[in-house]
Amino acid sequence: MANSLNAILSKDESEEIKELVSVFILLSKEDRAVLLSNANAFKVRRDIEKARAAENRKEAAV
8 A cells, every 4th residue: 555655645745744644643632633623625726716617617617
């Protein structure tokens, strides 16, 4: 699995992920849950923005 991740991620991205995980390990379970919730909210917001942009492109093509 590590080899497949190395094929996808740059060395900098891999190091950033390692740093993030090491910080997460130090946090309490509750703090990790808050950060995960916020990350999910950002993901949903990004998905909504992408859907709106696609809809706007579709309407512009009509």
